[in-house]
Amino acid sequence: MAKKTVQKANNKQFAGVLVAVGIIGVAALGYVLTHRGPTVIIVDPKIPAGAAEGHLMGKADAPVQVLEFGDFECPGCGNFANVTEPDVRTRLINTGVVGFRFFDFPLTQHKNSFTAHLAASCAEDQGKFWEMHDRIYAGQDEWSDLLDPSMTSPLPVFRRFAKELGMDVKTWEECVTSQKYTARIKGNQAEGVRRNVSQTPTIIIGNKQVNGLTYDEFKKLVDEVLAESGKAKADSAKKPAAGKKAATE
Amino acid sequence: MTRRMIIAVLSLAGVFLATYLTLYKLGYLETLACGTGSCEVVQASKWSKLFGQPVALWGVCFYLAMFGMSFTGALERFAESRAIGLALVLLSGGGVLFSGWLTYVEVARLHAICRYCVGSAVIVVVMFALSAADFVTLFAAASNDPTRPPA
Numbered sequence: 001m002a003k004k005t006v007q008k009a010n011n012k013q014f015a016g017v018l019v020a021v022g023i024i025g026v027a028a029l030g031y032v033l034t035h036r037g038p039t040v041i042i043v044d045p046k047i048p049a050g051a052a053e054g055h056l057m058g059k060a061d062a063p064v065q066v067l068e069f070g071d072f073e074c075p076g077c078g079n080f081a082n083v084t085e086p087d088v089r090t091r092l093i094n095t096g097v098v099g100f101r102f103f104d105f106p107l108t109q110h111k112n113s114f115t116a117h118l119a120a121s122c123a124e125d126q127g128k129f130w131e132m133h134d135r136i137y138a139g140q141d142e143w144s145d146l147l148d149p150s151m152t153s154p155l156p157v158f159r160r161f162a163k164e165l166g167m168d169v170k171t172w173e174e175c176v177t178s179q180k181y182t183a184r185i186k187g188n189q190a191e192g193v194r195r196n197v198s199q200t201p202t203i204i205i206g207n208k209q210v211n212g213l214t215y216d217e218f219k220k221l222v223d224e225v226l227a228e229s230g231k232a233k234a235d236s237a238k239k240p241a242a243g244k245k246a247a248t249e
Numbered sequence: 250m251t252r253r254m255i256i257a258v259l260s261l262a263g264v265f266l267a268t269y270l271t272l273y274k275l276g277y278l279e280t281l282a283c284g285t286g287s288c289e290v291v292q293a294s295k296w297s298k299l300f301g302q303p304v305a306l307w308g309v310c311f312y313l314a315m316f317g318m319s320f321t322g323a324l325e326r327f328a329e330s331r332a333i334g335l336a337l338v339l340l341s342g343g344g345v346l347f348s349g350w351l352t353y354v355e356v357a358r359l360h361a362i363c364r365y366c367v368g369s370a371v372i373v374v375v376m377f378a379l380s381a382a383d384f385v386t387l388f389a390a391a392s393n394d395p396t397r398p399p400a
Contacts (some may be wrong), residue, residue, distance in 0.1 A: 007325060010250055010251060010254065013250055013254075014250055014254040014257070014258075014323065017250070017254075017258050018257065018258060018261060021258055021261045021262055021265075022261060024265075025261065025262065025264070025265030026265075028265065028269075029265060029268060029269060029272070032269065032272075033272070033277065075293045109290050109360075109361060
């Protein structure tokens with residue numbers, strides 16, 4: 001009898017705990033599923049670029065300036081470069097709406113990333129930064145330490161990429177092995193740290209700072225900047241007109 | 250609560266934890282980005298997949314199996330089932346070995362520790378300890394049972 005009472009109490013407690021864990025679990029999963037998408041933080045768009053020097057694509061005086069802090073070995077950056085960026089280039093950069101700057105932000109846990117950043121920076125000497133940028137991201141699985149931990153020196157792979165792109169491989173390799181652009185890469189990295197960048201890709205569009213995004217999300221933020229600057233222009237055009245009207249009355 | 254009931258509760262918690270990691274791996278949860286945290290490193294590594302599927306998805310299957318067995322074993326009718334006790338020990342023992350291998354990979358190969366994976370490993374070890382204690386108790390009780398026919 002006593003045993004049955006204990007069993008009943010046990011069963012009730014068991015059912016209660018199971019239901020509680022179930023509710024908490026479903027609620028937690030539901031929350032993270034409905035709150036996905038890029039987290040936007042507001043930043044000051046007038047922060048000067050400092051000593052950092054990003055790699056520019058498009059016009060330096062385009063109405064919307066976008067900065068990307070990227071890591072060549074980061075799969076998220078690879079996804080952004082291979083999936084989102086082609087549309088951004090065709091529809092927004094080539095049409096003169098966006099000026100896009102890539103800032104090196106190699107993360108320390110990605111062992112081959114710094115060499116990749118050197119490889120791309122040195123390609124710029126021959127006017128092929130973006131070609132090398134694209135090739136490195138497209139071939140991430142060929143040299144990434146994350147996917148192939150035995151890959152301790154990615155240089156032979158990058159040498160092959162340089163050859164494929166028709167570069168002067170000897171000059172390029174001298175640049176890479178002498179680490180000519182280390183200071184620039186570190187400068188770009190420091191600029192990211194100064195802007196509280198802690199993950200890649202971090203994209204800054206106007207006063208919005210986000211981590212990785214689809215083309216539609218990117219376009220939406222660009223449209224917001226255009227709308228704000230259009231509104232600001234309209235406001236500043238109204239003010240002198242209103243002043244003139246007051247003066248004539 | 251009996252040991253099997255605690256195992257069932259832990260398994261259910263494990264189901265949610267592994268489901269979260271599976272959704273993350275499949276890109277359903279957050280925008281793909283790499284942080285300074287170690288979970289991204291672990292999740293992006295070649296060891297995050299087994300037989301073409303995310304390791305976390307196998308984890309969901311493991312926890313569901315543990316939940317099904319421990320829940321059944323917690324029912325009054327099967328409370329003294331040694332077959333279920335043995336199955337729980339074997340399955341959770343396999344889980345401990347697999348979690349041990351994954352932890353070794355994290356520490357020795359990737360040099361990165363994912364806190365969710367550590368959480369899962371702790372759950373598996375506790376489930377194994379409870380399963381082993383449950384089985385030993387059942388076995389001892391059966392050995393001392395005077396009504397039990399001699400072997």
